[in-house]
Amino acid sequence: MQTAKAEAPARRASIGARRNPASQAAILAAARAVLAEEGYAGFSIDAVSRRAGAGKPTIYRWWKSRADLLIEVYAAEKALIRAVPTDDLARDLVDHTKALWGFWCGTPSGRTFRALLAEAQSDPEALAALRERFLPERLQDVRGLFTAAAARGDIPGEEIEARLSLYIGFNWFYVLTDQLDAGLASIPAAMRLIAAPARP
Amino acid sequence: MQTAKAEAPARRASIGARRNPASQAAILAAARAVLAEEGYAGFSIDAVSRRAGAGKPTIYRWWKSRADLLIEVYAAEKALIRAVPTDDLARDLVDHTKALWGFWCGTPSGRTFRALLAEAQSDPEALAALRERFLPERLQDVRGLFTAAAARGDIPGEEIEARLSLYIGFNWFYVLTDQLDAGLASIPAAMRLIAAPARP
DNA sequence: TCCATAACGAAACGTTCCGTTTCGTTATCA
DNA sequence: TGATAACGAAACGGAACGTTTCGTTATGGA
Numbered sequence: 001m002q003t004a005k006a007e008a009p010a011r012r013a014s015i016g017a018r019r020n021p022a023s024q025a026a027i028l029a030a031a032r033a034v035l036a037e038e039g040y041a042g043f044s045i046d047a048v049s050r051r052a053g054a055g056k057p058t059i060y061r062w063w064k065s066r067a068d069l070l071i072e073v074y075a076a077e078k079a080l081i082r083a084v085p086t087d088d089l090a091r092d093l094v095d096h097t098k099a100l101w102g103f104w105c106g107t108p109s110g111r112t113f114r115a116l117l118a119e120a121q122s123d124p125e126a127l128a129a130l131r132e133r134f135l136p137e138r139l140q141d142v143r144g145l146f147t148a149a150a151a152r153g154d155i156p157g158e159e160i161e162a163r164l165s166l167y168i169g170f171n172w173f174y175v176l177t178d179q180l181d182a183g184l185a186s187i188p189a190a191m192r193l194i195a196a197p198a199r200p
Numbered sequence: 201m202q203t204a205k206a207e208a209p210a211r212r213a214s215i216g217a218r219r220n221p222a223s224q225a226a227i228l229a230a231a232r233a234v235l236a237e238e239g240y241a242g243f244s245i246d247a248v249s250r251r252a253g254a255g256k257p258t259i260y261r262w263w264k265s266r267a268d269l270l271i272e273v274y275a276a277e278k279a280l281i282r283a284v285p286t287d288d289l290a291r292d293l294v295d296h297t298k299a300l301w302g303f304w305c306g307t308p309s310g311r312t313f314r315a316l317l318a319e320a321q322s323d324p325e326a327l328a329a330l331r332e333r334f335l336p337e338r339l340q341d342v343r344g345l346f347t348a349a350a351a352r353g354d355i356p357g358e359e360i361e362a363r364l365s366l367y368i369g370f371n372w373f374y375v376l377t378d379q380l381d382a383g384l385a386s387i388p389a390a391m392r393l394i395a396a397p398a399r400p
Numbered sequence: 401t402c403c404a405t406a407a408c409g410a411a412a413c414g415t416t417c418c419g420t421t422t423c424g425t426t427a428t429c430a
Numbered sequence: 431t432g433a434t435a436a437c438g439a440a441a442c443g444g445a446a447c448g449t450t451t452c453g454t455t456a457t458g459g460a
Contacts, residue, residue, distance in 0.1 A: 014408035016456030023408075041322040046446055055409040060448070114321045117376060121318035122241040131377055162389035169369025176317060176372070177331055189362035193393050214437035216427030223437075246417055255438040260419070 012053070019062065026052040027059055031073050036108035040115035043070075067126030070116040071134050077109050083141035085148035089155065090195035092145045093167065097187050100171065101180050110175055117176065142167065149195070156198050166194050212253070219262065226252040227259055231273050236308035240315035243270075267326030270316040271334050277309050283341035285348035289355065290395035292345045293367065297387050300371065301380050310375055317376065342367065349395070356398045366394050 012022050030052035034043055045066065049056045063069040081103055083096045104110030116134065120127040146164055150157040170190050174183035212222050230252035234243055245266065249256045263269045281303055283296045304310030316334065320327040346364055350357040370390050374383035 012408070014406080014455045014457095016408095016458085017404095017406040018457070020408065039322070044446055045448085049409095053409080055411090056448080057410095057450085058408065061407075118318040118321035121314045121376070122239070127378060131379070135377075159389045159393075162386035163393065165373055165383065165386050166366050166370050166390050166393065169371070169373035170366050171369070172372055172376070173365055173369035176321070177335075178327060179331070183365065186362035186365050189359045190366050192399070193359075193363065193366065193396060196393060196396055196399070199392070199396070212437070214426045214428095214435080216429085216437095217433095217435035218428065220437065244417055245419085249438095253438080255440090256418095257420080258437065261436075 023052070023054050023058055024062065027054050027062075027069075028073055028076060030054075031069055032076075032108050032112075035073065035111045035115060039111045040118050043115055065123065065125055065129075067116060067119045067123060067129050070112055070119060071129060074109055074112045074116065074134075075137075077107055078103070078138060081141075083145055085145045087152065089145060089149040090191050093142075093191040093195055094187055096142060096145065097171065097191065098184075101174075101184070104175055105180055110180070114176060117172070139164070139168070154197055155195070159198075163194050167191075170194075223252070223254050223258055224262065227254050227262075227269075228273055228276060230254075231269055232276075232308050232312075235273065235311045235315060239311045240318050243315055265323065265325055265329075267316060267319045267323060267329050270312055270319060271329060274309055274312045274316065274334075275337075277307055278303070278338065281341075283345055285345045287352065289345060289349040290391050293342075293391040293395055294387055296342060296345065297371065297391065298384075301374075301384070304375055305380055310380070314376060317372070339364070339368070354397055355395070359398075363394050370394075 012020060012026065014020065027048060031043070031048045034047050034051060038047075043066070045056055045059055048054075048069070049059055059069070063072070081096075081099050083092065083099075085092055104113065116126070116130060120130045143160075143164060146155065146160045149155045150160055155163065174180050212220060212226065214220065227248060231243070231248045234247050234251060238247075243266070245256055245259055248254075248269070249259055259269070263272070281296075281299050283292065283299075285292055304313065316326070316330060320330045343360075343364060346355065346360045349355045350360055355363065374380050
């Protein structure tokens with residue numbers, strides 16, 4: 001099991017007129033556990049509240065939406081993956097893609113990500129948070145791979161957005177259809193196309 | 201407005217021991233209208249039932265899940281778009297993409313599609329329906345563009361899946377982030393990369 | 401030192417939607 | 431003509447929503 005199953009049954013009362021870090025940690029851990037075990041279907045504020053031994057008002061006080069909570073759960077683990085450009089964009093992309101897919105499969109983060117994308121289809125604020133907070137931060141590294149390649153003259157600078165969109169969409173397609181295994185074989189060819197030098 | 205707002209207040213009773221086509225039509229029209237006006241957030245069986253003037257059991261009798269209903273609403277309009285290969289894959293892809301995005305923006309189908317993808321993240325049966333029924337049928341035409349190009353020798357046959365995945369993901373990324381407008385400019389460059397001939 | 405302030409968990413609120421069951425009605429089809 | 435089946439309406443118990451009320455705990459400024 002990839003998550004702590006049993007929660008500390010210790011009661012957490014108020015520690016005064018300030019946020020209780022233990023409650024914050026318990027809620028994030030509970031959210032992570034619920035997502036790991038039941039995915040988006042079981043991810044309700046009630047379920048997280050019960051599992052964390054926390055009151056619902058405590059959750060609503062610090063996270064104004066489910067999307068907020070999802071983003072924080074995701075961000076707590078994503079920091080492990082870094083992408084540093086070498087001199088070969090295609091290889092950089094293949095490496096990063098494999099690392100990302102391993103991260104999505106080996107932690108609850110794949111389900112968390114899918115939940116966030118689903119949430120964004122029904123909640124306009126979740127969509128805004130996805131576009132304005134989540135994606136820019138998460139894509140910073142991979143965007144850097146493209147800008148470095150453009151700086152080297154390997155790809156045209158004006159095609160960065162198009163190539164980045166291709167890269168993002170490729171990953172989204174496989175994770176949203178829960179076909180990361182089947183998609184592994186397509187990674188090298190796809191990344192070669194995305195990283196292709198400008199045609200003469 | 202792109203959908204009929206007022207429903208026929210005429211009562212539809214049973215027409216005997218067989219399905220009532222008027223009820224089927226009213227339910228599909230109601231689902232379409234709800235999606236057009238409120239998107240996935242307002243798409244509940246209760247809401248569709250109320251709007252259609254139909255009983256919930258009638259909906260559950262003929263559609264075993266929300267995803268089923270979404271697929272049928274989408275399929276009722278998608279038939280309008282066809283893709284016939286010429287001798288230029290890149291141009292075929294650009295044309296088809298623009299037609300698809302116009303269809304997604306000009307009808308409730310964009311919202312329907314987003315709702316279906318969201319539904320697939322919480323309901324395993326919806327995910328199965330998406331992969332095994334919806335996508336194969338919907339992708340038939342665009343897949344034909346790639347196989348025709350491979351038959352001409354313009355692209356390697358073993359890269360069809362990778363290039364198709366790139367194409368699908370590109371579209372999904374923009375529709376799921378509700379950024380079809382902003383993505384228009386990236387279409388030509390992206391399609392050129394997807395359709396690029398094999399490197400020597 | 402005292403007390404206004406604020407976070408805490410628990411419980412309950414009314415609302416909405418879930419999927420199902422019951423009911424009386426309607427009309428087919430064997 | 432009668433068994434069969436779909437129809438709309440209404441109601442069911444259960445779950446989750448987001449909020450409010452409550453008593454408790456402990457801080458931090460006066």
